[in-house]
Amino acid sequence: MCRTMLYKMVVLFVILLNSYVTRASDPDPVQDFCIANTESASHAKQCKNSSLVTVEDFVYAGIKVPGKFGPTGLSAVSVNSNVFPGLNTLGMSLVRADFEVGGVNVPHFHPRATEIAFVLEGTIYSGFVDTNNKVFAKVIKKGEVMVFPRGLVHFQMNVGDTPATILGSFDSQNPGSQRIPAAIFGSGIKEKLLEKAFGMSSKEISKLKKKLSPH
Numbered sequence: 648m649c650r651t652m653l654y655k656m657v658v659l660f661v662i663l664l665n666s667y668v669t670r671a672s673d674p675d676p677v678q679d680f681c682i683a684n685t686e687s688a689s690h691a692k693q694c695k696n697s698s699l700v701t702v703e704d705f706v707y708a709g710i711k712v713p714g715k716f717g718p719t720g721l722s723a724v725s726v727n728s729n730v731f732p733g734l735n736t737l738g739m740s741l742v743r744a745d746f747e748v749g750g751v752n753v754p755h756f757h758p759r760a761t762e763i764a765f766v767l768e769g770t771i772y773s774g775f776v777d778t779n780n781k782v783f784a785k786v787i788k789k790g791e792v793m794v795f796p797r798g799l800v801h802f803q804m805n806v807g808d809t810p811a812t813i814l815g816s817f818d819s820q821n822p823g824s825q826r827i828p829a830a831i832f833g834s835g836i837k838e839k840l841l842e843k844a845f846g847m848s849s850k851e852i853s854k855l856k857k858k859l860s861p862h
Contacts, residue, residue, distance in 0.1 A: 673736075673738035673818075673819050673820055675738075678694075678736075680700070680705075680733070680735075680736070680737070681694040681695075681735050681736040682694060682695040682700050682704045682732050682733055682735060683695070683728055683732035683735035684732075685732055694735075695732070704732065704733045705733045706733075707726060707730070707731040707733070709724065709726065709730060709731070710724050710726055710741070710743040713743070713745035713812075714743075714745075716745070716747060716750075719750060719751045719752070719753060720746060720747035720748075720749055720750025720751060720805070721744060721745070721746055721747075721750050721751060721752050722743075722744070722745040722746075723742055723743070723744045723745075723752070724742065724743045724744075725740070725741075725742050726740055726741040726742065726743070727740040727741075727820055727821050727822070728740065728820040728821060729821070734820050735820060736820070737820060738818060738819060738820055739816065739817060739818060739819070739820060740760075740816075740817045740819060740820050740821065740822060741814065741815065741816055741817070742814070742815040742817075743812065743813075743814055743815075744764075744803070744812070744813045744814075744815060745810065745811070745812050745813075746769065746771070746803070746804075746805035746810060746811040746812070746813075747805065747810055748805055748807070748808065748809065748810060749804070749805060750804070750805045750810075750811070751802070751803070751804045751805075752802060752803040752804070753802065753826055753827065753828055754776075754800050754801070754802045754826070754827040754828070755800065755801070755802070755824055755825060755826040755827060756798055756799060756800045756801065756824075756825055756827075757795075757797065757798070757817065757819075757822040757823055757824055757825075758797075758798055758822075758823045758825065759797070759819045759821065759822050759823050760797055760817035760818050760819035760822030760823070761794065761795065761796055761797040761817070761818050762794070762795040762801070762815050762816065762817050762822070763792055763793070763794050763795075763815070763816045764787075764792060764793050764794075764795065764803070764813050764814070764815045764816075765791075765792045765813065765814045765815075765816070766787055766788060766789050766790065766791050766792070766811070766812075766813055767789065767812040767813065767814055768789055768809070768810070768811055768812045769788075769789065769805055769807045769809060769810060769811020769812060770786060770787075770788050770789075770805070770806055770807030770811065771786065771787050771788075771803050771804065771805060771806065771807075771811055771813060772784065772785075772786050772803065772804045772805075772806045773785070773786075773787050773793050773801075773802070773803045773804075774793075774801065774802060775795045775796065775799045775800060775801035775802075776799065776800045776801070777796075777799060778799070784802075786806060797818075800827060828855075828859050829859050832852070832855040832856050832858075832859040833856065833859035838852045838853065838856070
């Protein structure tokens with residue numbers, strides 16, 4: 648094989664490999680399943696002995712009813728590998744989000760996953776913002792879905808007259824979530840910086856930090 652042909656093949660391989668890596672989310676599993684051993688003290692999630700695995704390891708009932716509602720009128724119950732060991736290594740997770748009338752899921756993003764939101768009940772104003780600060784938003788209703796690309800800020804609000812419920816699906820067993828208000832005003836960033844960034848007074852910043860800081 649001539650050097651030119653070999654060089655071209657190497658370049659093509661690198662391009663294809665890079666394309667695969669950049670599009671991949673969680674790594675592919677190397678076995679049928681790996682039920683996370685919750686009794687293990689190791690930081691890495693070891694697999695439960697396959698001889699001890701039962702059908703119950705593949706069933707989770709934790710989203711039958713809404714969770715506790717927060718001050719924005721939202722209840723979010725995550726179903727990831729931390730609470731449902733059967734999801735371990737499968738590269739997916741879920742969230743059940745319930746909204747009171749007027750309830751809001753504040754702007755946030757998932758650094759490790761794309762999300763598809765399916766409206767089970769209600770009417771939701773839903774959207775995301777791309778890296779050019781363009782907003783893609785509309786009202787979606789029962790039976791409709793919307794996708795939020797990985798890492799982009801997105802939001803939802805119940806604009807109907809009745810409570811609403813969304814089921815969100817992620818292409819990662821641990822998508823992560825960072826809520827913008829809490830990340831900015833509840834994380835300990837110096838007030839002077841926030842004053843300049845948002846053109847707000849020290850008193851206004853302190854009020855927001857007190858409201859959004861974790862208790």
